[in-house]
Amino acid sequence: MIEFINFYLVPGFAIGSVYALGAVGISMIFGILRFAHFAHGDLMTVGVYGVFAATVVFPVNPFLLVPVGMALAIFAALFVDKVFYQPLRKLPTIYTVISSFGVALIFRSLIQIIGGSENRVFGSGIRPPLILFDTFRLSSLHVQAVTTTAVIAVVLHIFLSKSMTGRSMRAVADDPELAQISGLDTEKVVRWTWIIGAALAAIAGVFAGLDTSAHPNLGWNLLLPMFAAAILGGIGKPMGAMAGGFIIGLAEELSSYHWIGESALISPSYKTAVAFVIMIALLIFKPQGLFKGRLL
């Protein structure tokens, strides 16, 4: 049981919080701009490298420099939206999807040209775990990741349900045509979508980078499970995406627990497949996602 909590449940929540923060952006972009944003993982990487560049200039705790990464990611997102995505907005979504794939290549190659492609570690040495009641071994980073994600979830929820911008965003995600007819400022909504999506992606990227190491493929490698999380939560439902992220994270980790007998239920090599099987099953049986997202 202790083993289950320490090595399956808690890591599941930790990786889940990375997926959750990344999936929020994917879900909102999918809901509001109506395309699968393939550059979202690389947007995470952009944020991580922003933080990394800042730590070189100001050698303080990387957590204090996360705003730098967020700012860089937001700038990058708004820039590519303006230059690459906006001209394609009236065309079928496949154009924007392909364009975002190209943007992913652009982000990654720029990071590699400027930052080099080596692994970079934020801090040396292992972080001794927090030991509670002599049994629970928690990595302090995981605790930080999960609590930060929880706080963000609450703030995001308040923003989306109470503020004018938040409500407008949900309205556009619900029905873009009606939002236009209602005279909502869709461009402003689009802007905020990018700002929130990119900022959260940067935070997610930093957690992933701190947990292991930062490298140019960091975000790209996380992209597919984040998509699965966004779909699971229902398109255009940021809170659903959060839940979806945790579900995918937990499913990946828990699927290899020895539920029956001695050996892993599903070989850990198939972790990623578990996420997709869940996603596909959900798409077939409950296409709006768990939280009634919009049907495209």
Add this chain to the structure above:
Amino acid sequence: MRKLTTMIATAALLASTALVSAADTKVGILMDITGPIANFIPPIQNAANLAVKQVNAQGGLLDGSAIAVYGDTTGTSQGAVDAAQKLVNIENVPFVMGALMSGTTIAAAEAVFIPAGVVQLSPTATSPAMTDLKDNDLVYRIVPSDNYQGEILAKMVLAEGIKKVAVTFVNNDYGVGIGNTFIDAYKAAGGEVVAQAKHEEKKDSYRSELASLTKGGAEALVVVAYAGDSGGKIVKQAAEGGLFSRFIGTDGLRDDLLIKNVGAEILKTSFFSSPTSPGDNPAQGILHKAFNAEYGGGADKAFVDQTYDATFLTMLAIEKVGSADRSKMAIALRDVATAPGIKVGPGEWKKAKALLSEGKDIDYDGAGGAYEFDANGDVSGFIGKFVVDGDSYKQTEIVE
């Protein structure tokens, strides 16, 4: 746009003619620069560049300079074939150093280099499948096949008195090759593998794999993976979780990055196997000193030695032939790499060039070994045992 394209094209071609004068010789270097192993590439590329730089500083290649021409496989067979075609047909290189991954190396060899009759020397491809290629004596490598390191590692572990281990290996040609050989050899020699798990690259958490590996009370964890990817994460997460205290790794894990990542303290009792050179080989020290002087560190990264040596050997072979004649490269490579002959080592281009011009036979013994090719173009090599010493590694023993 058309105008622009034409202009760029013309400018590029002009630039190329400006760079390569008639006397210069292109050296083909095929690497998996972008793609899945991009994060390992920079020091490896530096190693190749260092060799070219030293050659040019010490008299150049043939009658001019050596020019490194890179092909990027993008880490895929398809990209490897495309890049190889360009090296062979557009750049017209006489000899190709590379590629790094076994998959890309074999695909490029099968589809391009063997049909075109170009010699290929891989510094790192360890797949046993390369031994059996019908390659017309064109495909070489300077690392021992996976089978070899796996067997030696098994001996090493038993010699330490470790009778029960858990094994995890990365699910690619490198990990599976060494991992499976190790398990077979270890069991055959009386060791007990209490748990084993193949793992996927690029994941962020390996804690669940680790939890299952702890079952059975292994004395140590054998990790066949790269420090820059899953290997480093596994050691770190195992140490953080207090699951294992002793780690045994291969050359992929024996990387300064690992020490930087988890700290030397954790690795006190750990040891690593890595291809090395026989006896007290000063060549490695010389190379590492030159490398660190040039690039400010990183000489200890995986495959730096082998890549430098392969690039150096490539140029020695070209120098030996005396022209860019592709058909003579294979024999020349065997000549300059294998005994007998006057010994030359890393950085000794001037000496080698002088000897070759006098028609003397030379024998390059590199930082990573002596490189005596067998009939298949493989080397047997030596495997060294390394332990952590400060923020670097120290070789304590050599197993043949």
Add this chain to the structure above:
Amino acid sequence: MELTGLFFYLVSILIAGGIYSLLCLGLNIQWGMGGVFNAGIAGFFATGAYASAILTTSTSAKHIGGFDLPVLAGLLGAGIISGCVGWAVAKICIRLKSDYLAMASIGIAEILRLVIVNESWLTNGSLGLSGVPRPFAGLASGRTADIVFLVFIWVIVIAVFFFSQRLYDSPWGRSLRAIRDNEQSASAAGKDVEKFRIQTFAIGCAIMGIAGGLSAHYFRFLSPSATDPLLVTFLVWVMLIAGGSGNNRGAIVGALSIWFLWSVTEIFTNRLPPEWITRSSFVRMLLVGLLLQYVLQRFRAGIIPEKAPKLRYSEEE
């Protein structure tokens, strides 16, 4: 740069271009004719590659098969197996709306990749299959063998092209386009929309499988690193969009021109000054990314747009 070198480079571009042309033709049946959004191209490509390789290699102790069949039988098997996988996938997923279908197909491609990497009894896992034969290997040796293979590939491409043309103009193709352009009215007109879409998906996947098989025979060696799954999917989409979706000629032209651009960029980035040598590959990726944006913004209708008038429906009332 000598002329024979240039010639053989051209041959290699046309071989790879031919493989991509097949993928594009397959995708064109799915998307251009049927409006089915398949984002798992790589999965079906890999399935076909492994099917053909396993069927045609000689027996091995390390994995299943080694059936030592002739290459044509291998390719046929690749088409059938990929087609069947496609059919099964379509049977489950075809009801999904376009973007969800895309996501599901990405997921399925990823699952197929994991199966290939992990099930070593079937595929020899990450160590790969070596000794995959080329067709008509006895006819020529060395580099000239590539010319034989080039002809072989293009015979298949042209055959598939005529097949697609026939399909496009057949009653089946017309119904398909009607469904693509307006699903509701087509289903109101009594077409079994779902059945049509499943058929399209399966036929497209079969063609992609043949393309995969051809690539295995070209490389002569097949390992999970044969292609980057997302990259190949993405490239094929770019090719089809650039060439003009809905048009078979456009699919081929798009495949050849985009592959050509993709390949030659490296020749230019290799001419960068020496300080850039370690970064030239990334400069190339950057260039490819930017070039793509240019194609999307300037050639959005495709180099050769669909000629047949679309079966328009009034958007009003």
Add this chain to the structure above:
Amino acid sequence: MSVLLEVKDLTAGYGGPAVIEGISFDVFTNEIAVILGPNGAGKSTVIKTIFSLTNVLGGSVQLDGKTITDQKTSKLVTMGVSAVPQSHNVFPNLTVDENLDIGTYAAPPVDKMATREIILGLFPDLRDKLKQPSGELSGGQRQMVAIGRALMCEPTLLLLDEPTAGLSPAYLERIFDLLLDVRKTGVTILMVEQNARQALQIADHGHVFVNGKNFISGTGQELLADENVRNSFLGGAAS
């Protein structure tokens, strides 16, 4: 009576051929005007064109003497024009209260709470559903939410596209009664309707279009009495 909206020689479409050609009519201040016609006559297109949702190919629309043909939809909302589309007219995942709130964003009313009270007074059914997602409401209630949302910005002109489509006869009557109440608050209403007879009974003016062209215009009573209109659109003789 002064003219609020003047449509002159309006030709428009969706990028392809023109759907309406040379349409002209006037809407007077504080009246209910209804647009009638057979399927495919371009009725909805007229409404959409006034609201700048189509491509205008010729002619003009003037609101209070100002040309609005080239204004953006969002600008029109601030100029006092509100619209309710035929279907998908509420944000299903937003609560009723949030839906009403959305109506105020583009053109904030002077006193939001007071306007909300007036609207809830008009549609008392909505009062105890305020916290419910509007996607869970019945068709008639959704229509009320939609009209309520459109009224939240205190428009002078309300455009309705078939507000009674798909509603039960009982609800249809209620909606029409509500529209009369809405007019009492000083709003001018222009609507498209299929239920021609009932619509003409409450309408001040009716405009009939056929094949995208003007066919006949007149007061509600005139049209109800017109033989041509009766035969074509009202299902024969008046009962």
